[in-house]
Structure formats: structure tokens, C-alpha cells
Amino acid sequence: MPYETVNIIGAGLAGLAAAVTLAEADVSVNLVSVQPSERAQSVLAAGGINGALNTMGEDDCPENHFADTIRAGCGIADPEAVRALTEHAPQILRWLDRLGVPFNRTDSGAIMQRNFGGQKKKRTAYAKSSTGKMLMTALIDEVRKYEAAGLVKRCSHHEFLSLLMADDGEQKARSTLPTAGDGEQMLVCGAWIRDTHSGEIIRLNGPVILAFGGMNGMFPGITTGTTANTGDGAAAVFAQGIRFSSLEMIQYHPTTMGIAGKRCLVSEAARGEGGRLFIMRGGKEWYFMDEKYPELGSLMPRDVVAREMYFVKRDPGCEGQVYLDMRHLSEEIWSKRLADVRAEILHYFNLDPKEKPLPVDPGIHYFMGGIDVDVNHRTIAAGLYAAGECCSQYHGANRLGGNSMLGAIYGGMTAARCIVREWDELQRHFHKWEENGCTEGRKSEAQTAPGSPWDLMPASPALCEEVSLILSASLGIVRNGDLLADADRKLKQLLERGDLNRRERNRVYLALAMVRSAELRRESRGAHYREDYPERDEAFRGMMTAVMAGDEIRIGFRGA
């Protein structure tokens, strides 16, 4: 019986883009997500999506976009992947336009583009300050077409538990599918999911695209993203031997405001439209970014801005709170480009940014690291692909604002195209696996079955808090060897406890891999700043990789 269905885990931008691409090729899809698409983090994205459309008369081109992305990523993003991303970006924006995304327009009707951090040209297309919501609305609608045609089956309120893997030696030896790995090959044959309403555990057969977003749930209280992306999916596949990379690269967004145990984002659009950062020094406003970086000022890449904020806040001559000043912006900017940003700040903080500067602090915003993929979004296991924020691709040591929605859409499409291209070969492998008795509970399958009810219980809030406190103390904007060694020791102690279930242990292992990747990168690059190694060291020009073998975490390095 041939496999007919691809299983996509996650229904944000990456998952939806993959679903549309597969359905267009007549491949049917199970679209699994713990929450409906309307509640995915992608909906929160405000500022915009990048693509060198060159609508603003600045002679922009994909080559400039490529150069800005590589430079912001501090030379460790894969140039081949970034080249493909930036060359396809204008096409993707035009496709979104055709799907009806209400992008802001210039007087002549072209798609308007704005400045965004770290970019020398106006290249970020936007729909007021609700770009993510508008993109998601268009893609949800597009997917609905295929749902009606029976090609896409929605499994909302279903949680991913683990991969179904054929891990016996025979299967490994025979498998010849290309992967991102270079050694012995694993084969992924499906996924285990749980209906969160009924509790039923379901086995899905077929290739899998992981698109379950970032690991925000590992950092509750200090992240701008949704903690509904718990990180459990990433922890489960890490524990199953899937390789990750760049786990130490965590982006702090410079302008966030604290509210009710969360960080509320003040979009980079605010600085893109002219907002400036200052701190009080000697009774006067000191616009430190403008003074230190005259070319881009407050619009320097996020790692640079967040670090400068960290240091000026600790400068004894300064008053300790950084402010975002938007008082000088025109009425037109407020009404046409930042309406939602202002409304949100008024609503949540009872502060009017037109009248008063906003007290802002950096908060965790994006994970450049994640599941290690090649340019086709294959992982190290045949039959397993990853796209969107859960994978490590395109951004190197620092992501440019506006590049992640682009990367999620392009990544989802690329993974889907790769599956369609390799469909016959995948079919042969799955068929062989099936013939070998996969359905009769072979030993290999039993080993990867989802586990006992105790093992499947969500991690306890107390354990989650303990892990997040350890991580936030050691993986801040400024790190050092002592803090990281302390975190390493505390996480190891957690693992020695006998009362953790499998999900809890997986979470601790993933946390440990983050800390060890940071410990072993003994230099400063992009989002990873070590005060004990403050210089960039070209010996570290490349990616830290992390993979589990049994109970051991192996950290490696792959040169760029």
C-alpha cells in the first residue's frame, strides 16, 4: 500500500506554505497543529517581509538583500541557501500580492517598502502594522481551497509527540536518499500525535515536515513569542537523534515592554519609520545609537542595538532606562503605517507614543538555531524535513527583521518541492519498511512508540520554570564561561533526579545542548557575545552542531 500523504507538523506560515505547495502538486497533506492557524505566532508578526522589489527608487536588487543578510549573520549563514532565499523573495512578494495581501502602496500603486534594521535599502513590504495577520489570512484561505477539495486534512488541536523511525541497521544500510547528514542514515516513516481534546494517540505514516515554530516556551516571561510553542516538539526530536545547529544563537529584540509575565514587542517598524533610542545622561537625552553608528543609528542589526542598550544601561553616568522616542513622527506615519503599533501600546500600557517616549528593554524574540537542514530543507534523517523558525537556516548569527516570515514561506515551499521531486524514491523506502513488517510492532518501532502516560505528561510548571531560570541566567545578551559552566552543572543535576518523565528529561537535554553550544563557542559573534572572549575568532566561522547519541550530547562544529 503506497504512502499518499505528507504530514506537516505546524500550521503557521511555514506549514501553510508547505501545504499549498504540496496540494498544488496533487499530494495530500495532514496539517497538524496544536492550535488553529489563526492562533499561530505568525499572526503576531507586525513589521513586514523582505524582498528586493525595488519599488522605492533606490536601485535595490536581490544581490543587495543577499549581502545585507550575510553581513548581519556575521558570515556563518549558508551562502547558497541565502542566495536562493533572496533571489526568490520578489517572486514570493508578488505571489502574496496576487493572493490578496493588502500591502501598503506608493502613490503610483506599487508595493510600498520601508526601512528595517541592518538593511541599507527600503526593502520591507508591509500591510499597516499587521503584516503577519494579513499573510496568514491569505494563506489560510488558500489552504481552505484544498481542504474543500479533500487534499488537505486539518488536524487542529493535535499535539506532535514524536517521530516514527525505522532505526534498525538493515534499514539504515539500505537507505540511499539524500539527507543533510553525512554518515549512517536514519529513516523517518511518520509521526505520533495526540488529539488534545479526546486524548487519543494517533500514528501517521509518511514523510514529515516539521514546522512547529521556535522554542519560546523554554523562556516564559522573557520572550515576545507565543509560549504555546512550548519547545516540546524540538526536545522530542532532539532526543530521537535529529541534529540541531546554532542553538547558542538567540536573538534579543531591542524594543520590548514588560506586561503580565510577558514581553510585548514594539515592532522594528517603529525605528524603521524614524523612532530613535536614547538614555538620560547628565540630565539630557543621549541618542547613543545615532552618535555611535551615524549610518544606521537605531536601525543597526538587532544584536548590535541590544548589546549597546545593555552597556549604556550599566554606564554609571546614565540613568539606567532606555527610551524609544517617536514623538517627532508625522501624522501620516501614525495613521498609515504605525496605527496598530500605537493602538496596542495605548491599549496595554495606557501610554501614547505620540506624546511620550516609551521605556524599552531587550527581550528574547527569535531562535536562529534549530533543526539542522540543508538547502532543500532536508534534515539528517531521510523522510524528515523542517522549515520555519524551528529550523536553522538563512540567519547565521543574527536574523534581519523581515527575513523570518520570508524564510518560513520559502522554507515551507522548498521542503515541499523537495518531497515532490523525491517522491518515487521516498515511496520505495517506505514500501520497503512496510514490507519489513513495520505494522506488526517490530522492535525498532516499539522503541520509538510514544511512551507511557507518565512519559507523555506535559513537563511540570515547576520544572519548566527551573530550566528557564537556568537558561535566562546563562544565555543573556552578555555571557561568560562561569555562568555557562554553572548552568551546565545545574542542568546535569536535574538529569540526575529520578522523578523526571521523558518529556521533562528531553527538555533538560535540549537546554543542556543550548548551554554547551554557547560554552564551546569561545568567541563573540552576532547574538552570541562572550565577555571572556569579546573578539570574533575566525576559527569559529561556522556552525556549532548538537546531536544526541544515547544519553550523550555531542557538540560538533561545521566550518562555513
Ligand SMILES: Cc1cc2nc3c(=O)[nH]c(=O)nc-3n(C[C@H](O)[C@H](O)[C@H](O)COP(=O)(O)OP(=O)(O)OC[C@H]3O[C@@H](n4cnc5c(N)ncnc54)[C@H](O)[C@@H]3O)c2cc1C
Ligand atoms: C511579536 C512578533 C513579531 C514579529 N514580527 C515579524 C516581522 O515583522 N517580520 C518577520 O519576518 N518576522 C517577524 N516575527 C517572527 C515570525 O513571526 C516567525 O519567525 C514566523 O512567523 C514563524 O513561522 P513558523 O511557521 O515557523 O511558526 P509559527 O507561526 O510559530 O507556527 C508554529 C505552528 O506549530 C504549531 N505547534 C507548535 N508546537 C506544536 C506541537 N508540539 N505539536 C503540534 N503543533 C505544534 C503551532 O500551533 C503553530 O501552528 C515576529 C515574531 C513575533 C513574536
